[in-house]
Amino acid sequence: MNAITKPSRRRLLGTAVAAAGAFTFGFRFPAPSKALAQGAAAPATPEINAWVVVQPDETIIIRIARSEMGQGTLTGLAQMVAEELECDWSKVTTEYPTPGQNLARGRIWGNMSTGGSRGIRDSHEYVRKGGAAARMMLIQAAANAWGVPPAECRAANSIITHTPSGRTTTYGAQAAAAMRLTAPAAADVPLKDPKDWKLIGQPVARLDTRAKLNGSQVYGMDLKLPGMLNAAIHACPVFGGTVAAVDSAETERMPGVKRVVRVGDYAVAVVADTWWRAKKGLDALKITWNYGQHANASSAAFREVMVQGFDAPQAAVGNRNGDAPAAIAGAARKVEAVYGYPHQNHACMEVMNATAIWTPERCEVWTPTQNGEAAHAATAEAAGLPPARCEVHKIHLGGGFGRRGAVHDWVRQVVDIAKQMPGTPIKLVWTREEDMLQGRFHPVTMAKMTAALDAQGNLTGLHMRISGQSIVAGIFPQNIRDGRDPVVFQGLNASGGEADIGYTFPNLLIDHAMRNPHVPPGFWRGVNLNQNAVYLECFIDEIAHTAGKDPLEFRRSLMANHPKHLAVLNAAAARAGWGTPAAAVNGLAVHRGLCVTHGFGAYVAACAEVSVTDAGEVKVHRIVAATDPGYAVNPQQIAAQVEGSFVYGLSAALYGECTVKDGRIEQTNFDTYPVMRMVDMPKVETIVAPTGGFWGGVGEPTIAVAAPAVLNAIFAATGKRIRQLPLQQADLRRT
Amino acid sequence: MAKLNVNGRVIDVQVEDDTPLLWVLREQLELTGTKYGCGIAQCGACTVHVDGVATRSCAMPVSAFDENQKIVTIEGLSPDSSHPIQQAWLALDVPQCGFCQSGMIMAAAALLAATPRPTEQQIRDEVTNICRCGTYNRVLAGIQRAAGTAGAAG
Numbered sequence A: 001m002n003a004i005t006k007p008s009r010r011r012l013l014g015t016a017v018a019a020a021g022a023f024t025f026g027f028r029f030p031a032p033s034k035a036l037a038q039g040a041a042a043p044a045t046p047e048i049n050a051w052v053v054v055q056p057d058e059t060i061i062i063r064i065a066r067s068e069m070g071q072g073t074l075t076g077l078a079q080m081v082a083e084e085l086e087c088d089w090s091k092v093t094t095e096y097p098t099p100g101q102n103l104a105r106g107r108i109w110g111n112m113s114t115g116g117s118r119g120i121r122d123s124h125e126y127v128r129k130g131g132a133a134a135r136m137m138l139i140q141a142a143a144n145a146w147g148v149p150p151a152e153c154r155a156a157n158s159i160i161t162h163t164p165s166g167r168t169t170t171y172g173a174q175a176a177a178a179m180r181l182t183a184p185a186a187a188d189v190p191l192k193d194p195k196d197w198k199l200i201g202q203p204v205a206r207l208d209t210r211a212k213l214n215g216s217q218v219y220g221m222d223l224k225l226p227g228m229l230n231a232a233i234h235a236c237p238v239f240g241g242t243v244a245a246v247d248s249a250e251t252e253r254m255p256g257v258k259r260v261v262r263v264g265d266y267a268v269a270v271v272a273d274t275w276w277r278a279k280k281g282l283d284a285l286k287i288t289w290n291y292g293q294h295a296n297a298s299s300a301a302f303r304e305v306m307v308q309g310f311d312a313p314q315a316a317v318g319n320r321n322g323d324a325p326a327a328i329a330g331a332a333r334k335v336e337a338v339y340g341y342p343h344q345n346h347a348c349m350e351v352m353n354a355t356a357i358w359t360p361e362r363c364e365v366w367t368p369t370q371n372g373e374a375a376h377a378a379t380a381e382a383a384g385l386p387p388a389r390c391e392v393h394k395i396h397l398g399g400g401f402g403r404r405g406a407v408h409d410w411v412r413q414v415v416d417i418a419k420q421m422p423g424t425p426i427k428l429v430w431t432r433e434e435d436m437l438q439g440r441f442h443p444v445t446m447a448k449m450t451a452a453l454d455a456q457g458n459l460t461g462l463h464m465r466i467s468g469q470s471i472v473a474g475i476f477p478q479n480i481r482d483g484r485d486p487v488v489f490q491g492l493n494a495s496g497g498e499a500d501i502g503y504t505f506p507n508l509l510i511d512h513a514m515r516n517p518h519v520p521p522g523f524w525r526g527v528n529l530n531q532n533a534v535y536l537e538c539f540i541d542e543i544a545h546t547a548g549k550d551p552l553e554f555r556r557s558l559m560a561n562h563p564k565h566l567a568v569l570n571a572a573a574a575r576a577g578w579g580t581p582a583a584a585v586n587g588l589a590v591h592r593g594l595c596v597t598h599g600f601g602a603y604v605a606a607c608a609e610v611s612v613t614d615a616g617e618v619k620v621h622r623i624v625a626a627t628d629p630g631y632a633v634n635p636q637q638i639a640a641q642v643e644g645s646f647v648y649g650l651s652a653a654l655y656g657e658c659t660v661k662d663g664r665i666e667q668t669n670f671d672t673y674p675v676m677r678m679v680d681m682p683k684v685e686t687i688v689a690p691t692g693g694f695w696g697g698v699g700e701p702t703i704a705v706a707a708p709a710v711l712n713a714i715f716a717a718t719g720k721r722i723r724q725l726p727l728q729q730a731d732l733r734r735t
Numbered sequence B: 001m002a003k004l005n006v007n008g009r010v011i012d013v014q015v016e017d018d019t020p021l022l023w024v025l026r027e028q029l030e031l032t033g034t035k036y037g038c039g040i041a042q043c044g045a046c047t048v049h050v051d052g053v054a055t056r057s058c059a060m061p062v063s064a065f066d067e068n069q070k071i072v073t074i075e076g077l078s079p080d081s082s083h084p085i086q087q088a089w090l091a092l093d094v095p096q097c098g099f100c101q102s103g104m105i106m107a108a109a110a111l112l113a114a115t116p117r118p119t120e121q122q123i124r125d126e127v128t129n130i131c132r133c134g135t136y137n138r139v140l141a142g143i144q145r146a147a148g149t150a151g152a153a154g
């Protein structure tokens, strides 16, 4: 039963995704044979410059170097190019240049990494210049044809007009001539004043919605190449363990199974004609593992290690002014609390997957990735080929959240498998269970918070000792200097950066005792801002309560030097109605909690409204969020990102926890790793208040304010402080 | 070997009896709009209609079906994306990454077929699909728009 699909059936259904080259919705996927023949450096289409292709039929193709994973970057970046290009927006489509082309052309598209909410804020200038330069070249081409000075011509909506004579021509008509002109130097390409923007700042519809409504959007998992086989994989569930022995006799007799292969020393894959048969074959394997030195590791044991870090003399300083230990030693009153934040899995809706074809000459990979260049480097390394002989084709992501950015473990795996079957395209798709067990997890940390109050209840000092895991130490250990991971202090830094603390304390010490478990960490949407906002913003609430002050007034008294933090906090509090009682819902009193932070360059605040039943059930009714990202490229996408951020942040706050027992993660699927569903979803009101002059990200910072705002509201409702996430572990029953 | 009625056509498929409908749709019939998210009927990414009822196809073996049951996938919901749910989704730009959206749309369409004017609470209780990007509020608004209850009290 090998030939299970007759071609006639595909035609019958008429919706087959027959070959990689066949699906186009804005994006082109070169068929492998064509791509192999072309070589990586050949541009897909004639271009005005690297960013803009104009076709004779007036279609405008804007090249997007960053990755679309749902956050709307594709549309936002296209808006920025189109703003300066002055093209007809209704004719705009997009394509991804490949990392191989980027390498061959001296990184003409710059950084392809899509993480840290940087898609727009890091590239706004050069993509706008790309659009402006293309416009200048198109105008120059028209001016040459007419024999007039370009200064007498202007462009709008893809039409070039010679103002004195009223003559017009189109971008499509001038494209061929414009392509042959020398590009202006970047310094000679002026950009519009933001006040003249027509498209940036508009809530234009996303460019990628239609294909997501009828099943035609192709994700990595949907890819099909001619002659392709499918693979399922199982890596040692204990991180650092290896394969000792594999009994594959039963698997090899199963229908459709082609090969059982080792992947590195730590994983086994089954290759079959269909993925389901590969997965069945995988289930039938008898694998003996060497669990290695972490076979007995547990979350409980690691917690002890972190607690020991609270008093460790060695700690890296993140932010310091005055002498906090002295202030605490001399305090009339001390406030102390210990907080903790667990490991969490990204749980992207689409599990990790990639397709690869390897020959001794060349290797190509198709994969959803947040960083095409990193995927390309991983491909070359795993393929044992020079980068120039490798190519990566990026595919729309079914969620990224940081999992698909820094580490391309699944890409290395698929190349390893494909290398063992030269010339055969292999699609590797993880099971959800594999995805849960082999994550790159939100770092686990704890914090010991100590505040000093004088006899009048004034705050005189704060010490925040973070103890626990460093993402940078796990992923980029070369960036650790003197035991210090600067990213650990996100949202806690002194002023002047992109993640600064919003308060001025008379004496302050924030330090970190690095303690790394064997669980591999990852950049998880919101990154270290998530736990830092919980620790600081809940503890600020605790201090206010101890000092007998209103949480908003108390915060304001520390925020005089932080006007942008203060502005978003005030905006959220005012809209929510802070200071007036919230209306009861279904007879239950509703209470409010606040949070403010700064991360990824944007200022964000939230006010959550929560009720808690006598039985301890928490309901989040409404969240008002205020964000100041400097410039708002697409307010409707920002609102969508803020709403989505609350789902991600509240999922984490309410349910998100991966625990370790016997060296492995215990949660294996959505039944043991619950996430938020619509029934839990509060109303979200988003205030977008861009103040201009800086570029902040919008995909992540709001996540961090979800949990603290809710936790502070729960305290207001119950008098109970929850200091360890997730909430589902807490007992909030009224006693 | 099974006979299936998918999107109005009767098709023979030759697979092991325990193959989930999801994988028959995706691999034998190449209808990849229906997604794999969990494989254990938790997330709803694999939702299709079976005789009009929203069904999680990952947990149903193909042997449970015959040609008398009408299976409709996202590709067969409407010939031109004109179903009121698809139209509402377009108007509100509901999808983010979009990976869950085939299942969301199928769940929403089945809800409206059974309950043309659902209350807000009915929508929240019955559309239990997971969306990790967090489109729930727009999904809710989209269903209300398609049902003509937008703005009405739930």
Ligand code: FES
Pocket: B035, B036, B037, B038, B039, B040, B041, B042, B043, B044, B045, B046, B047, B056, B057, B058, B059
């Ligand atoms: S894949 Fe079927 S419910 Fe998740």
Ligand code: FES
Pocket: A070, A349, A398, A399, B095, B096, B097, B098, B099, B100, B101, B130, B131, B132, B133, B134, B135
């Ligand atoms: S839109 Fe991405 S999972 Fe729902």
